[in-house]
Amino acid sequence: MHRTIPIARIVIKFFKVEYYFLIKILEKLIRMAGIINVVNLLRRKWLALALIIVIVGVSLAIFSPNSENAPGKKVKVLATFYPLAYLAEEIGGDRVSVRTLIPYNTEVHSWQPSVSDIIAVSNADIIILNGGGLDWWMEDILNSINTSGKLIVNTTEGLELIPLGNESSEEDGHARIHANYDPHTWLSPYMATRQAEKIFSALVEEDSFGREYYQARFEVLKERLEDLDSKYQEELANKTRDVIIVAHEAYGYLAARYGFRQQGIIGISADQQPSLQSIKDLVDMMTRDNIKVIYLDPAYSDSYVMMLKREVEARTGWNVQVMKLYLALGPVDGRDYIGQMEANLKALKAGLTMP
Numbered sequence: 001m002h003r004t005i006p007i008a009r010i011v012i013k014f015f016k017v018e019y020y021f022l023i024k025i026l027e028k029l030i031r032m033a034g035i036i037n038v039v040n041l042l043r044r045k046w047l048a049l050a051l052i053i054v055i056v057g058v059s060l061a062i063f064s065p066n067s068e069n070a071p072g073k074k075v076k077v078l079a080t081f082y083p084l085a086y087l088a089e090e091i092g093g094d095r096v097s098v099r100t101l102i103p104y105n106t107e108v109h110s111w112q113p114s115v116s117d118i119i120a121v122s123n124a125d126i127i128i129l130n131g132g133g134l135d136w137w138m139e140d141i142l143n144s145i146n147t148s149g150k151l152i153v154n155t156t157e158g159l160e161l162i163p164l165g166n167e168s169s170e171e172d173g174h175a176r177i178h179a180n181y182d183p184h185t186w187l188s189p190y191m192a193t194r195q196a197e198k199i200f201s202a203l204v205e206e207d208s209f210g211r212e213y214y215q216a217r218f219e220v221l222k223e224r225l226e227d228l229d230s231k232y233q234e235e236l237a238n239k240t241r242d243v244i245i246v247a248h249e250a251y252g253y254l255a256a257r258y259g260f261r262q263q264g265i266i267g268i269s270a271d272q273q274p275s276l277q278s279i280k281d282l283v284d285m286m287t288r289d290n291i292k293v294i295y296l297d298p299a300y301s302d303s304y305v306m307m308l309k310r311e312v313e314a315r316t317g318w319n320v321q322v323m324k325l326y327l328a329l330g331p332v333d334g335r336d337y338i339g340q341m342e343a344n345l346k347a348l349k350a351g352l353t354m355p
């Protein structure tokens with residue numbers, strides 16, 4: 001399928017231009033030899049054949065649905081949300097055009113696709129999923145469209161995911177949002193590197209002419225992510241604390257890798273409401289353990305965080321700091337994915353090394 005365009009172009013070029021001159025030359029040569037009748041017969045047959053080939057070639061050029069390998073055409077990548085799109089763009093560079101389904105910095109757990117999103121999926125060559133329950137609705141989309149010729153990449157397939165407890169006890173449909181795993185892999189540079197490896201392989205599979213280009217860009221990205229992982233290891237090695245208070249429990253992979261725990265106002269799925277009891281428990285915990293920092297992504301509502309801050313401050317007289325801890329759901333504060341991961345390290349170091 002990928003070769004239809006170059007072949008069509010060659011066919012058109014050859015028979016429109018070269019064939020014409022070829023016939024003219026042949027005609028002159030044969031005329032000089034004095035066998036014109038044979039030439040006329042031959043010429044008509046050739047013309048008919050040439051015409052058919054040109055028509056077929058032009059039709060293929062116009063109606064071919066899979067034309068990404070033609071000069072100037074890019075591999076159409078669809079990523080469900082920002083971090084995956086970031087990785088795909090870093091690796092794919094000029095050879096890809098990346099579209100993101102979930103708008104930047106919006107709630108990912110409760111997001112659901114519209115009809116135009118389904119069309120976007122059906123137009124893509126490569127579909128990149130996070131998996132782990134984050135983009136569970138993609139399964140329904142893929143069942144409703146023709147996926148032949150498309151590469152579908154679940155970037156967390158085969159990775160060691162953190163299983164969730166009993167969160168899926170709600171009614172059908174909603175329970176699937178929570179799935180069985182913590183989906184927030186991208187917030188750990190280590191896990192993000194594994195996800196990038198899968199995206200790299202998919203791009204090479206789809207567009208093998210770009211192998212060296214993708215390879216070079218992937219190496220650069222991988223080195224940046226591995227540097228980040230080393231920095232997290234080094235800078236959090238001498239932490240004095242082992243728990244962070246967060247608005248939304250999205251940092252499980254980060255916490256597991258670098259040796260601390262998270263306690264959230266809201267659990268793994270950010271579309272839940274906290275109970276008054278859970279806020280009271282957090283006030284008790286912060287007061288008892290002398291915790292004076294609450295982490296919050298700047299794109300999210302701070303209402304529960306401010307409630308918690310006021311409660312602790314009223315009880316203890318401390319000044320409780322609200323620090324930014326990015327969820328990397330879109331560029332924000334002028335920072336891209338890597339920039340947000342770097343800022344997260346600084347913020348975590350500040351909170352985890354407090355006396």
Ligand SMILES: [Zn+2]
Binds near residue numbers: 108184250268269
């Ligand atoms: Zn989340």
